Amino acid sequence: MELTERQKKIVEIVRENEPISGENIAKKLNLSRPTLRSDFAILTMTGILDARPKVGYFYTGQTHDPLLFDGLFETKVAEIMIPPIFIKQESSVYDAVTMLFMYDIGTLFVAENQQLLGIVSRKDLLRTTVTGGDLNKMPVAMIMTRMPNLVTISSEDRLLDAGYKLIEHEIDSIPVMDAVDGITVVGKLSKTSVLRHFVTEAMKQK
Amino acid sequence: MELTERQKKIVEIVRENEPISGENIAKKLNLSRPTLRSDFAILTMTGILDARPKVGYFYTGQTHDPLLFDGLFETKVAEIMIPPIFIKQESSVYDAVTMLFMYDIGTLFVAENQQLLGIVSRKDLLRTTVTGGDLNKMPVAMIMTRMPNLVTISSEDRLLDAGYKLIEHEIDSIPVMDAVDGITVVGKLSKTSVLRHFVTEAMKQK
Incomplete structure (x- = not known):
């Protein structure tokens, strides 16, 4: 499973600015928050980012490309x-x-x-x-x-x-x-x- | 990485009805297509579902819970x-x-x-x-x-x-x-x- 370029950019933004809200990440990318919804879902489900309500996204320290055992x-x-x-x-x-x-x-x-x-x-x-x-x-x-x-x-x-x-x-x-x-x-x-x-x-x- | 209950339901629907459009999956779940966007993204990125433009989603045969090497x-x-x-x-x-x-x-x-x-x-x-x-x-x-x-x-x-x-x-x-x-x-x-x-x-x- 490879992250897309946009997902990698999001990880970089979070690493440098954590905690940061989804809104602010979207602003930095000149995109709308809904556009990024699936990216956020993937990054949190794979454990690369952690999301805390009303605080924002954190970087968990896990690498960008979670390696699938398969x-x-x-x-x-x-x-x-x-x-x-x-x-x-x-x-x-x-x-x-x-x-x-x-x-x-x-x-x-x-x-x-x-x-x-x-x-x-x-x-x-x-x-x-x-x-x-x-x-x-x-x-x-x-x-x-x-x-x-x-x-x-x-x-x-x-x-x-x-x-x-x-x-x-x-x-x-x-x-x-x-x-x-x-x-x-x-x-x-x-x-x-x-x-x-x-x-x-x-x-x-x- | 664990799939959510909704993602597991989507996989079941695709298994039984493939190929099936995102629209029709959403109808079966009484949800809107945009609500499911991140679920579709995760299921295709992990290789559980395959999406073909203008045809719909296919089940690839991979199990529901992709095992992370970690x-x-x-x-x-x-x-x-x-x-x-x-x-x-x-x-x-x-x-x-x-x-x-x-x-x-x-x-x-x-x-x-x-x-x-x-x-x-x-x-x-x-x-x-x-x-x-x-x-x-x-x-x-x-x-x-x-x-x-x-x-x-x-x-x-x-x-x-x-x-x-x-x-x-x-x-x-x-x-x-x-x-x-x-x-x-x-x-x-x-x-x-x-x-x-x-x-x-x-x-x-x-």
């Missing part, structure tokens, strides 16, 4: 995805664990020429390391979750689709595929990235 | 926290890993009489299991992150505070402490719980 989830996956860290399928489980700690991430993508072969997660690695065996000789190909059993998402999908898949399939991150060819992996979207996006947007509102 | 983050931590799984500090690393898989979770709380001593995460366990040693003899007390180095949150805090701490400290879950005594652990809030809450609320809007 709109936030409409963000495209491409806008917040991050570059994945790749590993080869011949690499050892030990190397995979080292890479997780080196990059401080939770998931590695197993790929060849940007074609996704599988995913190996902290959970897969923990399951393997606790049962023992020679971790230097065991290739990640043996323990990874393989295509086509992976849940993926397209870069043109919405954040809501990604969030839904992350929760529904109980996974920590999801490979983002090229929206055109559908098979080249172009990014990674983790629970953390989605949450960070929400928190950052919410903080901006403060 | 409001969602005001939810209390107590409302969405989940019961933590506890482990004793004498328990072995091997038992801790087993419990993680048994309950399919990412973090165990180490506690005695609901007093939190530490936290042991999938990451802590992976670091330990990959380096070897007798996992059956090593107690979790040796590898856990200890109080007071833990980031915690109060059950009366807002979801935004929790989200901010999860992102800022790069942790997967956060212990929720009793809002009154501040030392009894009463729940767990994970990235997953926060994200699930958002996705569920967004899905309700559809």
Whole structure:
């Protein structure tokens, strides 16, 4: 929901002159009070302005554009995805664990020429390391979750689709595929990235 | 942002009679069209109704009460926290890993009489299991992150505070402490719980 230019002007006037009557706001804009009636209704209903009878309008400190939750989830996956860290399928489980700690991430993508072969997660690695065996000789190909059993998402999908898949399939991150060819992996979207996006947007509102 | 009773009535009328002119909506309510001007403005600006010139108003299918993102983050931590799984500090690393898989979770709380001593995460366990040693003899007390180095949150805090701490400290879950005594652990809030809450609320809007 975007405020109109006139509504933004009204907010500015109130910020600088609060409390100010509707009559006086109208005068400053060279408009009649009835013309502004719906603007006042919107600005008070969204909580941007506060109206006190016989006193006037106050600015509540809330930002101009109240962010609708719906709109936030409409963000495209491409806008917040991050570059994945790749590993080869011949690499050892030990190397995979080292890479997780080196990059401080939770998931590695197993790929060849940007074609996704599988995913190996902290959970897969923990399951393997606790049962023992020679971790230097065991290739990640043996323990990874393989295509086509992976849940993926397209870069043109919405954040809501990604969030839904992350929760529904109980996974920590999801490979983002090229929206055109559908098979080249172009990014990674983790629970953390989605949450960070929400928190950052919410903080901006403060 | 709550719609008024009159705005809800307008939405109902449009749902049943779309497309319908503002004039005809006003007639059904025994009110004049100018009286309804701000209601129409709010209902179209929030995307609940769509207005086409010379045709009339349509219902877009969006729910009556557009959820403001701000409001969602005001939810209390107590409302969405989940019961933590506890482990004793004498328990072995091997038992801790087993419990993680048994309950399919990412973090165990180490506690005695609901007093939190530490936290042991999938990451802590992976670091330990990959380096070897007798996992059956090593107690979790040796590898856990200890109080007071833990980031915690109060059950009366807002979801935004929790989200901010999860992102800022790069942790997967956060212990929720009793809002009154501040030392009894009463729940767990994970990235997953926060994200699930958002996705569920967004899905309700559809």
